[in-house]
Structures are given as C-alpha cells and as structure tokens.
Amino acid sequence: MIKKGNENRFEMTKRKDDRRPSAIRKAEFRFTVIGGLLSSPPSYGDLAKELESLAAKTWKDPISGENLRLSVPTIERWLHKARKEGQSPVTALQDKTRVDLGCSRAMNEELIREWKELYDKHPHWSLLLLYDNFRAWAHQQIPPLKEIPSYSTIRRLCLQNGWVRKRKPVCREDGSPLPSSIAAEARRTGIEIRSYEAEYVGGLWHLDFHKGSRAILLENGEWIRPVILGIIDDASRLICHAQWYLDETSRSLIHGFSQAVQKRGLPRAQMTDNGAAMKSEEFRSGLSRLSVQHELTLDYSPYQNGKKEKFWALIEGRLLPMLEQVQPLTLKLLNDLTQVWLEGEYNNKIHTEIKETPVHRFSHAKSVLRESPSTETLQRAFVREIRRRQRKSDGTISLEGIRFEVPSAYRHHSELWIHFVSWDLSSVYLVDSRTRCPVAILLPLDKLNNASGKRAVHTAVAPARSIPNQSELLKQLPPQMQKLLKERTQAHLPPVYLPQTDY
Numbered sequence: 001m002i003k004k005g006n007e008n009r010f011e012m013t014k015r016k017d018d019r020r021p022s023a024i025r026k027a028e029f030r031f032t033v034i035g036g037l038l039s040s041p042p043s044y045g046d047l048a049k050e051l052e053s054l055a056a057k058t059w060k061d062p063i064s065g066e067n068l069r070l071s072v073p074t075i076e077r078w079l080h081k082a083r084k085e086g087q088s089p090v091t092a093l094q095d096k097t098r099v100d101l102g103c104s105r106a107m108n109e110e111l112i113r114e115w116k117e118l119y120d121k122h123p124h125w126s127l128l129l130l131y132d133n134f135r136a137w138a139h140q141q142i143p144p145l146k147e148i149p150s151y152s153t154i155r156r157l158c159l160q161n162g163w164v165r166k167r168k169p170v171c172r173e174d175g176s177p178l179p180s181s182i183a184a185e186a187r188r189t190g191i192e193i194r195s196y197e198a199e200y201v202g203g204l205w206h207l208d209f210h211k212g213s214r215a216i217l218l219e220n221g222e223w224i225r226p227v228i229l230g231i232i233d234d235a236s237r238l239i240c241h242a243q244w245y246l247d248e249t250s251r252s253l254i255h256g257f258s259q260a261v262q263k264r265g266l267p268r269a270q271m272t273d274n275g276a277a278m279k280s281e282e283f284r285s286g287l288s289r290l291s292v293q294h295e296l297t298l299d300y301s302p303y304q305n306g307k308k309e310k311f312w313a314l315i316e317g318r319l320l321p322m323l324e325q326v327q328p329l330t331l332k333l334l335n336d337l338t339q340v341w342l343e344g345e346y347n348n349k350i351h352t353e354i355k356e357t358p359v360h361r362f363s364h365a366k367s368v369l370r371e372s373p374s375t376e377t378l379q380r381a382f383v384r385e386i387r388r389r390q391r392k393s394d395g396t397i398s399l400e401g402i403r404f405e406v407p408s409a410y411r412h413h414s415e416l417w418i419h420f421v422s423w424d425l426s427s428v429y430l431v432d433s434r435t436r437c438p439v440a441i442l443l444p445l446d447k448l449n450n451a452s453g454k455r456a457v458h459t460a461v462a463p464a465r466s467i468p469n470q471s472e473l474l475k476q477l478p479p480q481m482q483k484l485l486k487e488r489t490q491a492h493l494p495p496v497y498l499p500q501t502d503y
Contacts, residue, residue: 202369286382
C-alpha cells in the first residue's frame, strides 16, 4: 500500500533552484507519483486498485504549477519504464531526446551564401534585424522567393557556425573605426579569456578610478559627483587603499598610490588601464624609479581588470546605499565612512573567491612586497624629467612658460636636468646628470626683488651633492628645538594643524 502523504513528497522535496532543466524536473515528478509503488509494491491483484487511487488524486504540474489529473495508462506506463531501468528510474522517466536536436532544416546553398554576406557586412546588427533584411531581400528577387527559412532555423544555423553578434567598434568623428577598438575585438574573438590570480601577495596590484553615483556638496555650494581611486592586491583581494577625489588626474592618482604603498608595502607590478592619469609621465617614471613593473590593459577590454569592476559593484551596491539618508554628504565624511566600511566589512569579510578574509590571506600567504620608501623618496620619484639649457646672461631656465633662477654655484653648466610635477611649479629640483639625485631647489624668478639692485657675490663652483632628507635637516636644529621635537614625538599627540589642500 502507498504510505499516507506520499503524493505530497514532490512538494516537500522541492528544490529552491527552479532553473534546473525541465526534463529533470518532469522526471522527478513522475518518480514521485510512482515512488510508493516501487518502495512498497502492492500485493498480487491490487495494482489496478492502486493505479486508480493515484489517478483520482490532484497533482501539481512541476513546470506551470497548475493542478492536473493523471490517467491510469499514463501512470502504468511510467511504472513499467521505472521497473525496466532498475538502477536509475529517474533517468528512464525522462523524455526522449529528439533525434534531430541541434540540426537545422536543409537550406539552399545560395540562401546560406546570401545570409553569410549579409552577416559579414553588418556583424554588429541584431539577429532579428538581419533576418528582417534577409526576408526583404528574398521578396525583392525576381521571381520572389516563397520558401524562406524561419527565424528559428536561421538562429540554429548561426549558432552552429559561430555567427554571433559582434560589438560595434568605437569610431572617430569621421566614422572610421579606431585601431585599438579593432585590436580589442580581435583579441576577444581570437584568444580565449580565462580568470587568473597572482601567486604571491604584492606580485600584482590593480588600480582604477570610478565615478560614483552619489553627489557631494562642496564648500562653495556646488554639487559634484566624486571619483574613487581603488587599489586592490590580486592575490589576497585586499583593498590596499581607496579614496574619493574631485578629479581623475595624475596628482590624485599619485597621492592615493603613495598612501597604498606606505600602508601595505611596495608591490612588484601594477596593472592599470590606458587613462590619461595612468599614462602620465609622472606616474610612469615614478613606477620605473621604484622598480615597479607597469602593465597596461588593452583598450576597450575592462575584463582584464575585472577584479576592480567587481569592487565597483560593491561600492554602488553596498556602500553608497547605506549613505542615502546622509544629507548633505561632504568629501571628508564620504572618505571617513568609506574607510570604516573597508576595514570593518570588506577586508575582514569572507571572500567568495578565496574562501577567507582578504586580511587573513594578505597576512599569511607568501609575499613579495618590499618595504615602503620614505615620504620624501616617494615624492621625488613621481616627477617629470626634462633637460633645459641655462641662459648665461642671467642664469635662468624656462619651464612651462616660467623662468627659474639657477644658483650661481651651478653657473658653469650649460645644460641642466630638472625634475618637476606639472601641477606644482612653485619649485623644481635640479638633479645630477649622472645619478639623477636632487642637488638644488630652483625657485621662480623674482623680478621685483631683483629690481632692488642687490647682487650676491659668485660662490665657488659646487660639486654635485644630494639634497639632505628631512631627518638630516632636523639634526642641524639647535639642541633646545631638538629636545622639544623629541618630546612631542614621544607623546604621540595628533598634529596641531592640518595642511591646506585643494580638497
């Protein structure tokens, strides 16, 4: 006899994932109907009675969920199939696969050739648009073609031959496609795409900017959407540093990257896209001086920096929604709350890919990180280098339309090598031509001061000496000042003022 409640077994064991193939779900439903007859076979002569009992019940269709009734012959056929299979009744109860599955109706070679020509001419069109134009071409023939393949037939033909829709290339203003866009499409279609992961912590960092969807209020009353700079370690998925800025410039990039290095260490390689800030001379030269390999992604290929794209989804899906009620939202408050979320949730939450927290892997996995350079070393690394000829008449050089005075100790050099950053021309560095170490600081020409007529006597020609760093300069302070500075440092007090910035 069938146990009570056996007819509802299908609903009790219904899986949450309804995206399974319909053939599997139908077979499991059929097995549920006859399962009691297999687990508790009826006595001789009672089979017909049990089949009639099952046919009298109301069942739910596994696909549509509607109520249905089953006939006795149907249930009996399912039972015989299951008994015949023996080892795997569910497999036996599945619908038979069509013999012609995946095959297209035979098409005329001329029609296939015409379709291929249309596809090659417009590979970025949708399949429906191609089909509509294909039908229009068929009706324009003399005499018009009456037997035209259906949309489903054409679709199967395209899938079998790999004739899929391609992305439309990025074009110039005159309509000609960009070579970089063509190269990116050729790479996507010609080379397989695979996920990857660096073996060592610090072996590869990813870096990118993202424009946020939330606007902030500036002090001048202007509303602006800031951009966030995110730097992630490939091996551990740790966010080395993330900060919101008002612009996507090389100045902001270097400011954020330097903080990441000082917090986590110096990486071996850095991957970026081809943005203007990433390709700036200051950033590229700085990575070279710090012995960091700079790897650029292919244009129009964001999947190569996919770990950053995943992080942006978390920023937009988790962080910013939690700040919806914060009005008004300022840049400082946004950065403060972002750091709280990063260290409190993201970096200390189990990552679905690595199955552990980014902090744990960053701390325990094999690492190739190097010790962070000093702040002065980082500042002197991310600079432009240029050669200028010194004017013998007044001992100046011209840089970006500004004239700088050269100390008289270096008046004998006809050509000078200069280090500078484009966003700060208040001073530049004069560097040694061989070691590229700074030897003097050049200031802009002060014509009003020179108008006083006071002139200094020429000093002796100076050998190339590096500018002392901050620690060496502090040693030149008087003893009392050194004592006060030491006491202040040992007290671990916060800074008494915040330097003025543009943000």
